[in-house]
Amino acid sequence: GQQLNQSPQSMFIQEGEDVSMNCTSSSIFNTWLWYKQDPGEGPVLLIALYKAGELTSNGRLTAQFGITRKDSFLNISASIPSDVGIYFCAGDMNTGFQKLVFGTGTRLLVSP
Amino acid sequence: SAVISQKPSRDICQRGTSLTIQCQVDSQVTMMFWYRQQPGQSLTLIATANQGSEATYESGFVIDKFPISRPNLTFSTLTVSNMSPEDSSIYLCSVVRRDRLTEQFFGPGTRLTVL
Numbered sequence: 001g002q003q004l005n006q007s008p009q010s011m012f013i014q015e016g017e018d019v020s021m022n023c024t025s026s027s028i029f030n031t032w033l034w035y036k037q038d039p040g041e042g043p044v045l046l047i048a049l050y051k052a053g054e055l056t057s058n059g060r061l062t063a064q065f066g067i068t069r070k071d072s073f074l075n076i077s078a079s080i081p082s083d084v085g086i087y088f089c090a091g092d093m094n095t096g097f098q099k100l101v102f103g104t105g106t107r108l109l110v111s112p
Numbered sequence: 113s114a115v116i117s118q119k120p121s122r123d124i125c126q127r128g129t130s131l132t133i134q135c136q137v138d139s140q141v142t143m144m145f146w147y148r149q150q151p152g153q154s155l156t157l158i159a160t161a162n163q164g165s166e167a168t169y170e171s172g173f174v175i176d177k178f179p180i181s182r183p184n185l186t187f188s189t190l191t192v193s194n195m196s197p198e199d200s201s202i203y204l205c206s207v208v209r210r211d212r213l214t215e216q217f218f219g220p221g222t223r224l225t226v227l
Contacts, residue, residue, distance in 0.1 A: 003154060031214050042116075042204050042218035043155070050214060088154060090216075098143055098208050099170075100216060102155045 004089055006103035013079055014111050021087060021106040022073040029091030032065050032072040033100070037086045046087075047074070079110050115139075116207060116219035124225045125195055132191045133222045135205035140185040143208040145216070146178070150201045161188040161205075195226045 006023045013019060023032070031050055035043035047058050049065035049072060056063055062075045072089055089103040115138040125131050135144065144161040159167040159180055167180035182188040192199050202221040209217070 033215065035218075040221075040223070042206075042221045045215055045217060048215050090155075092214070098213075098216065099145075099157060099160070100155075105154050 004091055004101055004103035006087075006089055006106055008106060009104070010107040010109070012109045012111065015080060017079055019076040019079055019083070019108060020073060021108075022071060023089030023091075023103045024071045025091060025101075026070070027091075027093070028069040029093055029101075030069070031092035032063070033090040033092070034061075034063050034072070034074050035088045035090060037088065037105075039085075043088055076108075079108075081110050081112050084108060084110050116205065116217060118203075118205060118219040118222050120222060121220065122223040122225075124227060126227055127196055129195055130191055130193045131195065131224060132189050133203050133205075133224075135188045135190070135219055137186045137207050139209070141207040141209050142213065144182060144188045145206045146180060146188070146190045147204045147206060147218075148201045149204060149221070155204065158190070158203075161190075192224065195224075197226045200224055200226045 004023050004025045033048050034046045036046055037043045047056050047063040052069050053067050054065040060077045064073055087106045090100040092100055117136045119134045146158040147155045148158050149155045157170050158173045159169040161167050161180050161182040163182045177193055179191045202223050204221045205219045206216045
């Protein structure tokens with residue numbers, strides 16, 4: 001099935017550093033969602049974006065919906081050890097059926 | 113977010129057997145979905161669970177292999193039939209709430225290992 005291209009595949013950073021990851025597609029999406037998955041858990045919704053160009057923050061997280069509607073990025077500022085996990089972007093084509101296409105994931109490791 | 117529970121949380125099964133996974137939500141939701149996450153991979157949509165009617169399957173997934181039920185607005189089951197080791201995955205249900213129609217919330221997942 002279709003997948004969104006997410007980069008980088010993995011990141012290993014020091015606590016306190018800022019992190020940036022992005023997601024690109026060949027298709028247009030009308031909604032972008034960012035999730036975090038901890039080991040043994042289901043994905044948890046972090047941020048939802050609904051309009052091209054929209055910039056939304058949730059605490060130390062900031063995400064933007066690309067103008068072309070084919071990409072999105074997620075930034076994490078001042079990373080902490082509990083930010084460790086896998087981050088997934090997901091796009092919804094808004095066909096009316098809320099079917100999500102998921103990105104390939106970015107694995108984040110934070111060193112104390 | 114909605115409180116979503118899945119049973120079992122994990123299981124180890126023998127080849128050729130079937131396992132039914134349950135998903136229960138604490139409030140009425142509009143849509144329920146089932147996803148598969150193979151080891152180290154992303155999530156892939158299996159099907160949309162439709163209340164009182166047959167599920168809508170995505171390409172590559174068929175009803176004989178993954179029968180789904182949704183008898184009411186808060187409960188759904190996914191059966192993995194005639195299992196093989198390739199079916200070893202995490203199976204997740206997700207829901208869309210009536211008051212958050214553009215967002216999906218996921219259950220904790222069922223980790224299945226087939227020997």
